[in-house]
Amino acid sequence: MSQNIYDQQDFFEKYSELPRSVKGLDGAPEWPHLQSFLPDLTGLRVLDLGCGFGWFVRWAKEHGAETVHGVDISQNMLDRARGMTEDGKHDGITYQRADLDELRLPEGDRGSYDVVFSSLAFHYLEHLPELVGKVHGALKPKGRLVFSVEHPIFTAPSTQGMQVNPETGRKYWPLDDYQKEGLRVTNWLANGVRKQHRTLATYINILLSAGFELTDFHEWHPSPEELAEHPSWDTEIVKPTFLLIGATKK
Numbered sequence: 001m002s003q004n005i006y007d008q009q010d011f012f013e014k015y016s017e018l019p020r021s022v023k024g025l026d027g028a029p030e031w032p033h034l035q036s037f038l039p040d041l042t043g044l045r046v047l048d049l050g051c052g053f054g055w056f057v058r059w060a061k062e063h064g065a066e067t068v069h070g071v072d073i074s075q076n077m078l079d080r081a082r083g084m085t086e087d088g089k090h091d092g093i094t095y096q097r098a099d100l101d102e103l104r105l106p107e108g109d110r111g112s113y114d115v116v117f118s119s120l121a122f123h124y125l126e127h128l129p130e131l132v133g134k135v136h137g138a139l140k141p142k143g144r145l146v147f148s149v150e151h152p153i154f155t156a157p158s159t160q161g162m163q164v165n166p167e168t169g170r171k172y173w174p175l176d177d178y179q180k181e182g183l184r185v186t187n188w189l190a191n192g193v194r195k196q197h198r199t200l201a202t203y204i205n206i207l208l209s210a211g212f213e214l215t216d217f218h219e220w221h222p223s224p225e226e227l228a229e230h231p232s233w234d235t236e237i238v239k240p241t242f243l244l245i246g247a248t249k250k
Helices: 009-015 032-034 056-062 075-084 128-138 200-208 225-229 231-237
Strands: 046-048 067-072 092-095 111-121 139-150 182-186 193-197 213-221 242-249
Touching: 046 056, 056 067, 056 092, 056 111, 067 075, 067 111, 075 092, 128 139, 128 200, 139 200, 139 213, 200 213, 200 242, 225 231
Parallel strands: 046 067, 046 111, 067 092, 111 139
Antiparallel strands: 139 242, 182 193, 213 242
């Protein structure tokens, strides 16, 4: 079973103050590039795995999706998502509480979705290959899987944290244990947050083994214009935080 850190109240309160929690997709710097991986959603059936506050769920419905189903392990997340989903304006949206590591999709969902989306959820999962196989089965032929994860360079270190060379003042990201996949326990907003580190090759091979064709791939970093507007993003030039992937069911 996945760790449900978002239902720990102290963690949830801190998470709720982050820009991406307050501003939604506009507060996620990687969103414009991830959005470019998506097809026109008009009339499509969409599944959001790890939907959080439901920002993408509502965006997809407002951009023409016929139905959008959001799944999350956290009751806190789902309560917030439902509270922000307006009746009438967001008809066709449903939410479900479930652990993605143990997700069971109804038999009727097989081959029924046009797009499956996930933002920064898959790196929490121990059984990602099994989930990706289920996603493949749930998609129509030529259906799209679009997702983001924390970049393997970001998740790999045994101790995460930007370092500064005392002699030169240059920032650097220490990289160790890259090829040692598996559990990483970090302190982010709270102590003891559990994540799963995988290499780039593993992410790609999980998709290929499930029957997907890799169609989009980006190691997010700010443009010069974005960096001028947000100088604190300069650490993204030192190391990538987000890996964005799009794949198509063959």
